[in-house]
Amino acid sequence: MMHFLEPEIIAAVGILATLVAAMLVRPRSTVPYWFGLVFSAAALVRAFTLHQSTHLYGGAVLGDSYSIVVTVFTLLAVMAGLLLAWDPERYGPEFPALMQLAGVGAMVMGFAGNLILLFLGLELLSLPLYVLAASRRTPLGGEAGLKYLLIGAFSSGILLFGAALLYGATGSMTFVNFTAVHVVPGLMAAGLGLLLVGLLYKLAIMPFHMWVPDVYEGSPTPVTAFMAFGTKVGAAAALLRVLAFGFSLSAAWWGLMLGYLAVLTMIAGNMVALPQRDLKRLLAWSGVGNAGYVLVGIASHNVVGAEAALFYLLPYGLAILLAFTVVRILEGREEAPVTLASLKGLAYRQPWLAVGFLVAMLSLAGIPLTAGFIGKFYLVRGAIAADQWGVAVGLVVATIVGLAVYFRPVQQMFAPGEGATGRFTVGTGIVLAVAALGTLFIGIYPEPVLHAVIQSARFTWLH
């Protein structure tokens, strides 16, 4: 019953095909990019047509509707990253393959049902990103790559240690076997704690977030855009799965802890985003804050929370892709830093770009009729259903801070003055249009997307 993993298999085959293509054609050809895009699109189409689920190797591989949603989100991130980076001269022929590889890593995290696959996915996701993060040949790029590598390796080590302790405590690697065993609670708690820390590093939850601003700022913007969406999808998916499958009985313990972390991350992340002048750093901190929102859903340890967390990834991802696309357009080929001042007068110079950015900011701020509102509404519902009123209040406080964060750039766009002017390419134009329309569509008529996501999250819970 392998065919349930076909989207992932298509994507993996795509990596090889892209690599081969990159070897055969001229270095400046766009053919590898086309390969990456076509295979990702094929995987996406296949993912939409799948309807049944499969469990392989004693629950190690869980190809279910949950993993499909993760795969779809990841493929969206991969395709957006490729379209934003559609410049072989600048990014080189190996870029598409690395991007796809990272995507497959996130997909593996989505269907991982045991600790080994989880670790494998994490590394598959991280290793290409270490390379990609450093691909900008500036001191900032080097700093980003090195920082990401060191901290990433460190967090992987912690996760591995946690996994080892869990194996020692339970004698099993598979998530579903954890609940049945209560032999050495202390050891198990330590294992779970370390495992969580490892995943929270990837999700950029405070206090494990320090790498985010520098890495996001120093990496090339297409890579940053992928990291902001794809990495978080993978990490959040794995976190949700391991907690729901393996530790649902001890939810009172980790739910409380994650709730506190979520509140801290949301509020502090948005607070720090407030004074940022560089747009990429601002979005990086906003990404930290938004990771906190996702964690609200995970922390509420009920089915509504799981649905909310999984769903929120999409509004967040679309909005952050949209914002990074605008950065990408404005920074131009030279990749000059885009500050708030560069946005001055954008609404009059390039109205369509300004509209796209406005949609992104409104969605991140959670204004109704954009996808972000539906996501936040859902998260509040999860928190209240879990009786975590404090977390709901924390979310609201963070959103109020977030408003100031997101409306400052908007005001700059409408302020008079000369800022940067960017040039659309076909790729950036497509990402801009799709992400903006998607955000508005989900905001105005969320039912189809909501229904699909909810079904898959519910499936996970009832497992």
Place this chain on the structure above:
Amino acid sequence: MLTFLLVLIPWIGLALFLLPKAWVKAGAVVLALVEVLLFARALLAPVGKSLATVDWNWIPSLGVHFHLSLDGLSLFLVGLATVITLAAVLTSCRDRGAAYFFWLLLAESTAIGVFTALDLVTFYVFWEVVLVPVFFLLGGWAVGPARRTALKWLIMNLFGSLFMLIGVVAMGVVHAQETGHLTFQLASLAHTTLVPAVAPWVFLSFLVAFIIKAPLWPLHGWMPPAYSDAPAPVTAVISGVLSKLGVFAMVRILVPLFHVEMAQAEPWLMALAAVGLVYGAELALRQKDVKMVAAYGSLSHMAMMALGIFTLTQAGLVGATFYMVAHGVMLGGLFLILGWYEERTGSRELRTLAGLNQAVPKLTVWFQIFALATLGLPGLPGFAGEYMIFQGLIQSNVTVAVVAGVILVVAAWYMLRLFQGAMQGPRATGRAPGDLTTPQVGLIGALGVLVLVLGIWPAGVTSHLPRLAPAGVHQAAQAAPRKGGERA
């Protein structure tokens, strides 16, 4: 469907961006006029339920219905929104640009949405979206430190409404836990009882949001800069229509859902509104800027409406609702007049201006009529609204009624001070400004006729209102209002 059209048509304003610049205002006028005509259609024709109500299963996964209804309570407030928006569009400068007119129309659409929503989430969506057009109207085109003003409006209002989001979700979740059915329909939620530990907080989350939007003292911080910096048509829309959202929501949501909590907290609520009443009047007396006199006067009037609502009597609620409509027309007109006034004299300082009545007789006449209506002269609508509110106050709390009576005198004082200071006395300025043009007279005349009609025939509005007072809250109120409080 008619209700939905009322909400939908202003969005066609997006097409204004495609029109050549000279045509933009004309396009906006057409859309605003269509809105007024749709309202007239709703008012004149015997409207069946199917025509005036839409109830679509919007987001089944979240139990959210898109439920709008043009019922007796919302009918005239919707009319207010259409009329004031048309007036604002007509008086706006031709070269404002498409964005300005679009935001103006969008504010109308969202305000109508708030007035007609019968589902808590639908209500919330419109309640929050309304912030966006006003943010741009304040920030994009206003003079002076407009950006701070706009941000203050946005953050203060969102502060309230985001806490309200917790309240909204809590109502739905608690209802679902009680009945197993997730819904946000107001009619269903009215039967939900919250646990005593949670109820006051949920109530508070709604109350604070409504107080900020109105605004009522002490959460009116955004109001003075917004009223002062915005151009006159925008001020007319904010004070005439959008300020009604907060008090209207109290009638629509707080009274049916939280009347128990309201009755418990009544002394406190009364005290809050009474302080606001005195505070607004007191500040209106001290202002040197003509626009700010009207702004703080309006703050005081909002507190009067809130008092009427907090009585929880039929007379008080009907009075407050009628007063919302009347106040909207009066204040909208007054701010338009003050805008013309500023346009002609180039100043808003009360001391430097005087004795204009010789030079601009038409402006003076209309100024006088709107000033008198605002201060509550019998025969004009301010009086009718205040009378009914007083009736409710006497039934429920005589002390506050006395305070409010004193403030009525002060209201006459500051409005007459405004009128006299600007219009009467020896001439202070040199050059004589021009009088109102014929289109301006036509516009303000139309609003003036509306004011007169409302003043002479308040039952035209109040007879549409349903029974608003919750049953069994006020034992005293049950017996008393029969004497004449219920015009319906």
